[in-house]
Amino acid sequence: MAGAGKIGVFDDSIESGEARISNGKAPLSKPRASQLASDGAVPLIFELSSHGRRGSDLAAPRGAVERAVETLGADLCRADLEAFPELSEPQVMRHFLRLSQQNFAVALQFYPLGSCTMKYNPVVNDELAGLPGFAQLHPHTPDRLAQGALGLMWDLESMLAEISGMDAISLHPAAGAQGEFAGLLIARAFHRKRGENRHKILIPDTAHGTNPASCTLAGFEVATIKSSKRGFIEASEIEHAVGPDVAALMVTNPNTLGIFEPEIQKIASILHAKGALLYLDGANFNALMGVAKPGHMGADIVQMNLHKTFSTPHGGGGPGAGPIAVKRDLEPFLPSPRILKHGDKFHFDYDRPDSIGKLRSFYANFGMLVRAYAYILALGGNGLAEASRLAILNANYTRKRLEDHFPAASAEPMMHECVLTHDLEKRAGVSTLEIAKRLLDFGIHPPTIYFPLVVPGALMIEPTESESKETIDDFVEAMERIYNEALGDPQLVKRAPNSLRLSRVDEAEAARRPILRWLAVAK
Amino acid sequence: MAGAGKIGVFDDSIESGEARISNGKAPLSKPRASQLASDGAVPLIFELSSHGRRGSDLAAPRGAVERAVETLGADLCRADLEAFPELSEPQVMRHFLRLSQQNFAVALQFYPLGSCTMKYNPVVNDELAGLPGFAQLHPHTPDRLAQGALGLMWDLESMLAEISGMDAISLHPAAGAQGEFAGLLIARAFHRKRGENRHKILIPDTAHGTNPASCTLAGFEVATIKSSKRGFIEASEIEHAVGPDVAALMVTNPNTLGIFEPEIQKIASILHAKGALLYLDGANFNALMGVAKPGHMGADIVQMNLHKTFSTPHGGGGPGAGPIAVKRDLEPFLPSPRILKHGDKFHFDYDRPDSIGKLRSFYANFGMLVRAYAYILALGGNGLAEASRLAILNANYTRKRLEDHFPAASAEPMMHECVLTHDLEKRAGVSTLEIAKRLLDFGIHPPTIYFPLVVPGALMIEPTESESKETIDDFVEAMERIYNEALGDPQLVKRAPNSLRLSRVDEAEAARRPILRWLAVAK
Amino acid sequence: MRFFPHTNDDISSMLETIGVDSIEVLSAHVPADLRATARLKLAPGRSEAEVAAMISSLAQRNLGADGFTSFLGGGYYRHYVPAAVRAIASRAEFATSYTPYQAEASQGSLQAIFEFQTLICQLTGLDVANASMYDGASAAAEAVLMARRMNSKRKLVAVSRGLWPDYRIAIRTYLSALKGVEVVELPFDPATGSTDLGEVRRIADKNLLCVAAGYPNAFGVIEPLSQIAAVTREAGAALISATAEPLALALLKAPAELGVDVAVGEGQSFGLQLQYGGPGVGFMAARSAYLRQMPGRLVGQTRDRDGARAFCLTLAAREQHIRREKATSNICTNHSLCALAVCAYLALMGRQGLRELAAHNLELAHATALALGSRGLRRRFSGAFFNEFAVAVKDPRSALAAAEKNRILAGIDLGRDYPELCGSLLLSVTELNNDREITALCDSIAEAA
Amino acid sequence: MRFFPHTNDDISSMLETIGVDSIEVLSAHVPADLRATARLKLAPGRSEAEVAAMISSLAQRNLGADGFTSFLGGGYYRHYVPAAVRAIASRAEFATSYTPYQAEASQGSLQAIFEFQTLICQLTGLDVANASMYDGASAAAEAVLMARRMNSKRKLVAVSRGLWPDYRIAIRTYLSALKGVEVVELPFDPATGSTDLGEVRRIADKNLLCVAAGYPNAFGVIEPLSQIAAVTREAGAALISATAEPLALALLKAPAELGVDVAVGEGQSFGLQLQYGGPGVGFMAARSAYLRQMPGRLVGQTRDRDGARAFCLTLAAREQHIRREKATSNICTNHSLCALAVCAYLALMGRQGLRELAAHNLELAHATALALGSRGLRRRFSGAFFNEFAVAVKDPRSALAAAEKNRILAGIDLGRDYPELCGSLLLSVTELNNDREITALCDSIAEAA
């Protein structure tokens, strides 16, 4: 129940055993784990546990546990699942439903988290992924009996190839970062195959953290390329930086400033001329559909984040899917297996001698693929292009409306997101973090902050095409109001959030004295 | 998002066009329909509407509307669906999801609404009712092709017969009140068939409002029976009241005070001896399973509310289902059709010359029947009896724990619910309604209040078996705290709720100047 | 048992607090003979997996819309239900709350119903709509009762024979106990399929309480309501329209425009699954004069103490829990969640979408009628129709059987409920049917005929 | 398009504000040749009904668990998923949020993950668990990388051949780019099916970084981890256990008890559908010494400014968005929602239920092994097993084909991945199998063999 405030609530200070005074009202006499607290505080499942409760009834014959222990022998067996939760089903449901209401989410709130493409997730896609023919399909099912799933994936690969302008796709990677890793291993294998030992990857200073981290994992050294003052990479810089030790340039386009790399084609030519590859991080694909294809830009390798552009829900942090797309000459190195079509039949092909191998079990995060496929079918070619057009419109409108208070970090045109900055730190000692927290009071999830690193106090705003003009107008008004508050009443901003169940969470304390699991308190 | 308070929120005073000052913070400059308000205020779909938006794409060929109008002729057709909402799908989802968080519900809150049996509703039952074989089954499907559905209903009828101790069941009525109506028409038809014209129904003063209302609808006069001071009907009273004009006594057992009618069998004998029937309102069946069967009490007619005892979700007010159970000699009068079994095949039998007819389309609220059936299968005979046992335990525990502050309305034993009263009106001028509103601040849905009418300031509490001891203890503590608040700080109670998005809603104003629909405001 | 949170320790300590030894003591006052015979002879409890398996196997013994091509209508209509409607209606906050007595804690349900009431007013053109009835048939019966409360001296209720059989029976059943009211059936014009206007005129006098007719009616025919209204208005009687396929209202003139006083109907078409006939949802709208005689709940807009817009149940003085035997109706639990689903469906379809969907239905149905015509099978009635119509066939049974062999449910044999219409099939064609199915249908029937 | 809220008026007025004539102008700086060739040659958009029909028909072209009886395991296990788990994991608030960077607005996800971390610690007996990995195989690979960070001078990674092929390949792939690390495979004892202890001893020296073994392993055999641990401890190497069927941990000794340093595995068994292999969820737990080398996210408990308990992401200094090329891992998006589903599943199963379920699985699997034995089909290995085991058959292909004719998927031909094990089938038996199915399975295989 939203809107529940702090008056008359049950106290939630179970763990400390100390009664806490909430808003001047007397706390309960004996603090305990309550599933009622009107302010939304939720005890841990362990605190709700009581010995002998159960949330499941099983058809297991009586005495099965004792017999099992006898079968295996006591020295293989544990005595108990000590301190494991014991709740009834109604309590479990209430627990998680109450917890759910403690989240902001794009289905309910504006969530312009830059670089994350928090667009609308059609619920029908979840339903379709849950069809028994998919949900109950075992990964070891013979290909013959999984033609629908194989066909769907084959079709999705073709669509992604068309969208990206690339030649071959593997749906294998579990997320964008795993796609990057796969892509970099492919680059490595490619050069190796040609007898070259290139150990360096060029990465612009605006890159997402996963890019350098993936390079390390793939055994490369990272050489950072400084973006120009205008916010993009200059071909001259690359010309200069590419040597025979450079395996690839890894670039996000549009980059994390929201800027389309204007010299990308020239850069690709330079790289190719020097035997290096162009890796394009496709996490920002939401700007590109119907606008420009990475394949045409000269990209050799692209990973695509289906949980961004292709609308699979973000799940509080995942799961996603990060298909990898390559040009023809890199195809042999794709993860194994690949899906092949013979006549109208599909099968997995494991005969891939040059493949980099596998990064995970089985083929792919199939459940997410069904959703992305449904999304592409629903929008079609025209709809995908329209999505990018409207995403670009929304970002540019936001940028324009906010320019007086929060100017863009670069004067360049921006695409589907805009990176803004501000002078409030200087003028009022109010930080970007505090602005972000204050946005929560307006019911808005903050943008990505302090990223890209090259922009001081960055606010990276990606409204996506799913949001209405009205919502953006509201957001603009909130931002303007915060700007004025920061000047007039900075404490209001600095102590934000003021209206959620929790006040500012002490992250420093969490790191200083890590408590990473619940532990039973001696009673 | 729960816990959102009132600071920094968007203003919601759209309709008045006037900016409202919320908690001392400046409102937005131009109030408008915002889907962001952090306090949970939600504009109407009509206010979110904008011309040309759509939330559905249809395969309808272009120009279909114009052609349809031409086909039918303009004078049969309307020009438009003026002022009908125009929203995109993301907006519709956000609208209803945000609205949902404005509700208390038993899945999330303690909801001891007396007489309503707000027990846990297993989600699996909703899933099962949604299976394509049920959800997409058309009511005109030939019996031959609907054997699963017919078999399920036949089985459910047998189970309800066993549970109630009655001989024959019809699942036809849509809710308890329609079941009452059906039952009374059956009583009427029964007497008619025997050539008797009995036009009176005896109803105790504790009866639920639907009882007398159903009597009127069924053409009967209501004669009210006064309950004894102890809170039940005395056989002597009935002896006295039953004349040749009395068709039946309509009694709820346990009655609405939670008291098992101790003389019910004697009363049944008296009625039967005088040619009258015993109608038992089975809305309180949650007390009876494994404890006593209405059929054995002498009941001739019983309606059972599947949305109470048998756990079909209440849906914010419905739908429910109100099967009607009768003794053998009343069977011919049941609604038509009935389900018959021949060999292992089921069919609808329409050859029911004495039937009272139909009260609704088709046979029954089948979707609810699937849920009730799943519930009965899950609990089994032992589980149903345990449900009643624990419901009785919870109610008696609640009564006992509260007795010092909120004494029971009667000294008699109570079953699955307890009716309490209090002296706060007298001692502090605090009403039952105000206590109820204050409970909301504790995250608790109030009990039924001011019912039964015979108890001044009644609080009718039905915890159901789904609630834990801990939850009841929390409830007790909240009630005690409110009691003390009422004496110490009565304004705190009288101005409640203090912590929800809305303060006390002005119901008098709603009735004085009814606004029952949205109307477009001239722009 | 997984639904019960009580541990043995909980039970002991609770019993101790109460001061009894066992739970049985708490019901020991129930007569011993009743207790002794109360054991439930039902199978023991089952795991969720077992229950799911049992019920799934029953579901598989029916024919969902999947297995067969269907042209069944007759009061319940096959339409695509967007997933968003299900997602919304299955929100636990909506599904597991009850009647919103406590307004402050029920704004979600209340506002949705306020929106539903508005949508029904918009579709019908009438002034006020209630929060829902059980279904179309009981709503029709309640409408007649309401008309009677408005005009209790009149005795004659005229029900068009072109109303669905279930609606006519429900009206008769609801009225069966009321003294002095007579229900007569208005015949339909055998050529057009609409209510016989001459007959309406014939019975229209000071004794006429109301006329109830379908819009479209049970044969899919669009009744010329304005002509009936002219007669009822003249006679001072009420005109009640009943609509089982409210999608038609997206294209057809609103009942109010045609002179209807009370419009009722079934909302199932708007986002509710077929579910073998229930739960659907009844709607009822009326001119404002009827407001205080309306059955059922009404949600009104008001303010909280601080002036914020709020919604609450209102005008409860009409209802059973206040008025008891003098209430306008006995309805208590209604079909709120279904009304909420309808609201979500209509919000998604929207102003343009709903009209396009209606037009698409009409176009498909008319194409079907044409295709049957070209195979020599003629429409039974000449009246204008929306997405449902009757076709004359020699032997309906063998036509149905032939179609069933091709896995087609070709329609309803009208002769079952209308002996005078034996030799007619009632077909409903919706957006769930495509050209291929329509051709297959026509071929199957034509072959058999 | 139904997902786009923009009206034409909105677009015009937004363009006017921006000061451009058309949306195209906003991307006009993109090189013209790229724009000219960017058109997407895909079919036009479709209604929801069309998409649903297309995808449903693809789903029907697979074999869900419904149609067939299945004994497939091999890393992914068939278990009943309670409806409550689905209902919880599909809550829009959980499903449509992202990584909980803003703690105040993400307490729901954060607390659930904190509970998940605790449950994984309880199951494994280890001190600290992370917020999730992609899956079991990548978690195993990351565990080896973590072991290396702890002890970067050692070069030899020993992977039991009794680990699932995908796990072994993933480890090799993850390590393929790292200089100076050698991966060797530890053979299994052909009699018991568990890792060859002699071989472990043989390679155990100062160069040994870690040993990774399955628990149970890819043949269903319960590895004698404590014996391996004795060797690794002595050698100063780490022992990594990998568990693809974590249900076994409800009965078996916790890895930590046996001396395991890092326990990883696949959580799919705990409430996630099979989904043709993903998404599942990887888990990773370790001794506290590993804390600062853990990959992935960690949720910690803290307080808000007013002292109320709160949760937040913590120790982010390990992660890519802070440490970039020096991060412990490149993982960003993980499998949070799956971890939440696991948490809900385990909360429902509970302390007793999970053990009973495990015992039931074991009992069924052992009964199957016995029944096969009584038909002359012997287990391939003698090692103790939980719910999966290998059986020796003459011709696995014809055994599988015979079973398939009876609509049974009898298992996995081990010879495909282990040439040395040709003539063996791997069978997994769970609570979704019943006695009747087991008999049918045994009959089918015995007949063919």
Ligand SMILES: Cc1ncc(COP(=O)(O)O)c(C=O)c1O
């Ligand atoms: C630009 C960019 N690259 C890569 C990634 C990594 O993708 P994932 O989180 O799916 O691993 C992200 C998103 O997090 C991103 O924004």
Ligand SMILES: Cc1ncc(COP(=O)(O)O)c(C=O)c1O
């Ligand atoms: C005692 C009693 N009788 C009858 C009813 C009427 O049942 P329904 O609301 O299903 O029409 C109720 C509940 O509302 C009730 O509590």
